[in-house]
Amino acid sequence: xxxxxxxxxxxxxxxxxxxxxxxxxxxxxxxxxxxxxxxxxxxxxxxxxxxxxxxxxxxxxxxxxxxxxxxxxxxxxxxxxxxxxxxxxxxxxxxxxxxxxxxxxxxxxxxxxxxxxxxxxxxxxxxxxxxxxxxxxxxxxxxxxxxxxxxxxxxxxxxxxxxxxxxxxxxxxxxxxxxxxxxxxxxxxxxxxxxxxxxxxxxxxxxxxxxxxxxxxxxxxxxxxxxxxxxxxxxxxxxxxxxxxxxxxxxxxxxxxxxxxxxxxxxxxxxxxxxxxxxxxxxxxxxxxxxxxxxxxxxxxxxxxxxxxxxxxxxxxxxxxxxxxxxxxxxxxxxxxxxxxxxxxxxxxxxxxxxxxxxxxxxxxxxxxxxxxxxxxxxxxx
Amino acid sequence: xxxxxxxxxxxxxxxxxxxxxxxxxxxxxxxxxxxxxxxxxxxxxxxxxxxxxxxxxxxxxxxxxxxxxxxxxxxxxxxxxxxxxxxxxxxxxxxxxxxxxxxxxxxxxxxxxxxxxxxxxxxxxxxxxxxxxxxxxxxxxxxxxxxxxxxxxxxxxxxxxxxxxxxxxxxxxxxxxxxxxxxxxxxxxxxxxxxxxxxxxxxxxxxxxxxxxxxxxxxxxxxxxxxxxxxxxxxxxxxxxxxxxxxxxxxxxxxxxxxxxxxxxxxxxxxxxxxxxxxxxxxxxxxxxxxxxxxxxxxxxxxxxxxxxxxxxx
Numbered sequence: 001x002x003x004x005x006x007x008x009x010x011x012x013x014x015x016x017x018x019x020x021x022x023x024x025x026x027x028x029x030x031x032x033x034x035x036x037x038x039x040x041x042x043x044x045x046x047x048x049x050x051x052x053x054x055x056x057x058x059x060x061x062x063x064x065x066x067x068x069x070x071x072x073x074x075x076x077x078x079x080x081x082x083x084x085x086x087x088x089x090x091x092x093x094x095x096x097x098x099x100x101x102x103x104x105x106x107x108x109x110x111x112x113x114x115x116x117x118x119x120x121x122x123x124x125x126x127x128x129x130x131x132x133x134x135x136x137x138x139x140x141x142x143x144x145x146x147x148x149x150x151x152x153x154x155x156x157x158x159x160x161x162x163x164x165x166x167x168x169x170x171x172x173x174x175x176x177x178x179x180x181x182x183x184x185x186x187x188x189x190x191x192x193x194x195x196x197x198x199x200x201x202x203x204x205x206x207x208x209x210x211x212x213x214x215x216x217x218x219x220x221x222x223x224x225x226x227x228x229x230x231x232x233x234x235x236x237x238x239x240x241x242x243x244x245x246x247x248x249x250x251x252x253x254x255x256x257x258x259x260x261x262x263x264x265x266x267x268x269x270x271x272x273x274x275x276x277x278x279x280x281x282x283x284x285x286x287x288x289x290x291x292x293x294x295x296x297x298x299x300x301x302x303x304x305x306x307x308x309x310x311x312x313x314x315x316x317x318x319x320x321x322x323x324x325x326x327x328x329x330x331x332x333x334x335x336x337x338x339x340x341x342x343x344x345x346x347x348x349x350x351x352x353x354x355x356x357x358x359x360x361x362x363x364x365x366x367x368x369x370x371x372x373x374x375x376x377x378x379x380x381x382x
Numbered sequence: 383x384x385x386x387x388x389x390x391x392x393x394x395x396x397x398x399x400x401x402x403x404x405x406x407x408x409x410x411x412x413x414x415x416x417x418x419x420x421x422x423x424x425x426x427x428x429x430x431x432x433x434x435x436x437x438x439x440x441x442x443x444x445x446x447x448x449x450x451x452x453x454x455x456x457x458x459x460x461x462x463x464x465x466x467x468x469x470x471x472x473x474x475x476x477x478x479x480x481x482x483x484x485x486x487x488x489x490x491x492x493x494x495x496x497x498x499x500x501x502x503x504x505x506x507x508x509x510x511x512x513x514x515x516x517x518x519x520x521x522x523x524x525x526x527x528x529x530x531x532x533x534x535x536x537x538x539x540x541x542x543x544x545x546x547x548x549x550x551x552x553x554x555x556x557x558x559x560x561x562x563x564x565x566x567x568x569x570x571x572x573x574x575x576x577x578x579x580x581x582x583x584x585x586x587x588x589x590x591x592x593x594x595x596x597x598x599x600x601x602x603x604x605x606x607x608x609x610x611x612x613x614x615x616x617x618x619x620x621x622x623x624x625x626x627x628x629x630x631x632x633x634x635x636x637x638x639x640x641x642x643x644x645x646x647x648x649x650x651x652x653x654x655x656x657x658x659x660x661x662x663x664x665x666x667x668x669x670x671x672x673x674x675x676x677x678x679x680x681x682x683x684x685x686x687x688x689x690x691x692x693x694x695x696x
Contacts, residue, residue, distance in 0.1 A: 076496045124678060127685045130495060131421045132641060135633050136681075139674060142630045146670035267630065271423075271503045278500050307519075311511035317504030321490065321497050370484030373597040 017203055031286075035191045039184045052300045053293055054187050054255060058248045059084075059269075060292020061194055063276040064201060065244020067288045068237055070277055072205075072213035075234070078134040079121070079141030080273045083242040085265030086110075086117040087249025089148060092160035092259045101165040103172050103189070107250045114246020115239060117144075122238040126231065129220065138267055145265040159260030162253055170254050186255045193251060194289065197244060202285060204240070213237055245273075275313075279320060281327025290328055392544060393659050399548045401655025402555025406610035408632035408639075408647045409562060410603035416642025417579040417599045419495075420487060423502040426629030427509035428478070428604050432471050432611025433620045434517050439474075440467035461550065468554075471612040472605045479604025483597045491596075506625075514622060521621040551613055558609070559648060566644060575599060579642065634673045638680050640687025649688055 003014045012021045020028060042050040062084045069075045090113030094100040100109065125136035148154050163169060167176035172185055204210060215223040216230050224230045253259050263269070272295060280291025298316065302309025324331045324338075331338045344351055411425050443463045482505065490497050566572040578585040578595045586592055614628075635654055639646020654673045661668045668675075680688065 070496060074494070076499055078499065124681060127681070131415065131419070132637070134421055134495075134499060135637060139630060139633050139637065139677060143671060143674040146674070150667045150670055267626070271506075274496070275500060275503065278496065282496075308511040308515060310507040311515075314504040314507030314511070317500055317507070318486075321501050321504065325493070325497060366485050370481050373480050373484045373594065 016199070017206065018199070032195065035194075036188070039187055049300070050183060050187060051255075052296055054183075054190060055252070056293035056296030057190055057194060057289065058252045058255070058292075059273060059296060060276055060280070060289035061190075061197060061251075062245040062248040063273050063280070063288035063292050064197065064285075065241035065248075066273055067277045067282050068201065068204065068213075068241045068244075070274075070282050072210055072217050073234055073237055074217035075126075075129065075238075076134045076274070077137045077238075077241070077270075078274060079137030079139070079267070079270050080241070080245050081265055081267065081269035082121065082137070082141040082144050083114045083118055083245030084249035084252070084269065084273070085141075085144060085148065085259075085261070087114045087246035088253040088259040088264045089154060089160070089249075090114070090246075091250045091253035092162050093154070095162040095164040095170065095253075096160055099164050101167070101171045102174065103170045103186075103254055106162075106170055106254060107247065110246050110250025110253070111243055114242050114249065118239045118242025118246075119235075122235045122242070126234055126238060138270065141265065141270050142267050145261055145267065148261040148265050154261075157261060159258060159263075162257045162259070169257060183255075186251070190251055190255070193247060197247065198285065198289070201244075205285065209233070209236075275317060277327075279316075279327055281330030283326065284329040284333075287327050287329040294328065388542065389663065391542070393663055394656055395544060395548065395552070397656030397659030398652060399551045399555070399655070400659060401652035402552060402559070403610050403614045404628065404631060404635055404655055405648050405651035406555065406558055406606050406613070407628050408635040408651055409644060410606035410610075411629075411632050412636050412639070412642055412644065412647045413575075413599055413606075414603040415636065417575060418483075418487070418491070418596055420491075420498045420502065422600075422603065423499065423629070424482070424505040424509055425603065425607055425632070426625030426627075427506050427513075428475060428607035428625075429611040429614075429628055430620065430622075430625035431478070431509060431513065432475055432608030433615035433624060434513060434522070434611075435474055435608070436467050436471040436612030436615055437522055437620055439470045440464065443467055464550070465554070468609060468612040472609040475604045475608025476601050478608075479601040480597055482604070483600035487600065488593070488596070510622065510625075517620075519622070521619040523619040554613060558606075562644065571598070631673055634677045637677050637687060640689040643687070643689040646687055646689035 005012050005014050005019065010021050012019055013025060038053055039050055042048050042053065062080060065083075066077060066080045069077055087110035090110045091106045094106055094109040100106055121137065121140045125133055125140065128136060149157055154160060165171070169176055169182060172182070172189070177185060212223070212228050212233050215226070215228060216234060220230055249264060252264065276291035276295050277288040278291070279295055280289065281287030295313070299309055299313060302312045306312070320327070333339070407425065407429055410428075411422060414420060414422050414425070440463070443466060486501060486505065487498070490501060566576060574585070574590050575595055575598070577588075578590055578592055582592060585595075610628075631654060632651075635647055635650040637650075638653065639648070639650035653676065657672050657676060658669055661672045
């Protein structure tokens with residue numbers, strides 16, 4: 001049962017090691033309830049599709065895993081689609097060639113494959129930090145993409161269907177369901193997996209392990225001198241984050257019942273996953289998840305509105321990098337940029353004209369600067 | 383399958399030709415990476431922007447001078463036209479690079495590396511759709527024009543049947559390599575750039591404007607990418623996705639050669655180009671995987687790359 005504790009003067013509750021204030025508890029309960037009623041909301045409106053939100057949650061879940069590396073060890077992996085794709089393809093191969101029908105077994109297979117893959121890629125790329133690491137993870141991810149494209153056993157660019165057994169679908173609780181029911185049931189499965197995953201991630205980020213990772217992220221050499229087995233810890237974090245990707249990929253395969261290299265392994269997907277973490281706010285726990293839903297929703301809507309939806313995503317990214325580097329969740333928090341600006345605006349509405357003037361001025365300045373640079377490059381220093 | 387010496391020679395030449403293209407892309411990337419400390423994910427898009435622009439410029443020039451004529455004069459005029467198109471393209475890419483650096487990149491050098499990745503990724507997405515907007519969705523083929531070049535039998539002189547355009551690429555590529563090394567070793571600007579790369583603070587102290595050096599370096603990188611794109615387009619078609627593969631391959635090249643080392647990029651590019659080309663005849667499925675296999679092997683033996691010293695290891 002929840003136990004009352006005191007946190008910096010505000011009453012808080014502790015349950016299963018999760019410590020929340022009353023306000024946070026309300027948000028938590030509301031959030032979980034919201035996750036569970038999404039299928040009902042989606043059935044009311046045509047513009048909101050369950051499959052889109054579902055896909056966003058899955059990619060966002062992979063981003064939650066990536067965030068463990070990004071937030072604490074300051075390592076930027078640009079190849080996380082590798083684990084997502086490994087999970088998805090492991091599921092597909094098990095279903096197709098081993099005839100495995102149970103969703104649980106398929107997911108276990110996905111986890112095992114992603115763990116092995118993360119262990120191997122981790123050993124090879126974690127010798128490096130910074131850009132070299134980003135480059136290596138990207139290259140390994142693209143290698144897997146190349147393999148999936150090149151092997152006819154994996155279906156090449158057509159991909160693999162996941163329709164095992166006479167029921168032509170993976171079985172939940174040993175039973176086959178109609179497509180509509182299957183969609184909703186797998187959604188609930190995803191929600192449960194995500195809640196467990198978030199809980200585990202929360203516990204990790206409350207543990208000494210997280211402190212060790214933080215220390216490593218700030219200063220590797222010093223971390224080694226105080227006796228931390230740096231390489232092994234970072235490797236463990238890498239494998240954990242890979243497992244999150246693998247689970248997400250396995251679920252994706254089970255839900256979509258089809259995997260293609262383009263949708264799971266391509267390096268643009270790695271970019272998406274990284275972007276989701278930043279978009280949602282990579283200094284927060286649930287940020288990547290929300291970033292995932294928002295990004296996939298944005299791409300889906302963008303695809304309906306215009307054929308130039310990549311442009312749209314790019315512009316959102318630019319706004320994010322310059323205007324809201326803390327991401328959605330980070331900016332909405334108390335003390336975040338949105339709250340600060342809103343309270344300023346409430347106090348003094350005329351501040352709006354100052355903001356727009358400043359924005360115009362800074363753009364003008366940038367253009368003038370770049371024209372000067374251009375002139376210098378073309379004609380030399382005056 | 384029996385491999386005749388001639389076939390082996392042709393494959394090797396193809397590999398060298400691809401290696402030169404790869405070097406032009408990777409050199410821009412490695413210079414930007416070594417000096418600005420930014421991994422420019424939009425580099426592949428600059429490359430393909432170069433390819434698309436070159437087709438337009440070349441078509442314009444051909445429209446003025448008419449179809450390729452026969453004889454020595456016709457050949458010379460035609461090759462000069464190609465060269466002019468390539469140079470014009472690269473010159474167009476120069477201001478694009480300048481704008482990118484001055485408007486977007488300059489503001490975020492002191493931020494976390496992840497923001498630089500996200501920013502260049504955003505530029506990648508934007509450039510992708512700009513290309514789609516200007517040139518449309520379908521690929522553009524150019525073999526009609528360029529097959530005229532290949533009809534000129536240069537290599538017949540030594541008794542070998544080899545496309546003239548590839549010879550042209552190898553010659554121009556060699557010129558670029560020599561030019562780049564000369565630029566960095568012998569010219570004042572090149573030395574200033576190297577000084578900035580080695581010690582940014584010291585360079586500032588002796589009066590180097592790092593802002594200008596950074597802009598110059600990025601513009602140089604864009605120039606090289608555009609040049610490579612313009613040279614690479616003829617044998618194939620220009621497609622919207624053409625930027626991805628060279629980008630990733632040039633990452634491999636940089637890792638093999640060592641971060642920030644121009645010499646490493648050169649050796650790595652030729653190595654990847656030739657081995658990839660051999661794989662096409664020996665074991666086709668290995669074509670895509672071979673460069674990565676070389677990369678993994680070199681990382682295991684020599685983690686800092688063949689000529690690298692700047693890669694951080696831990």
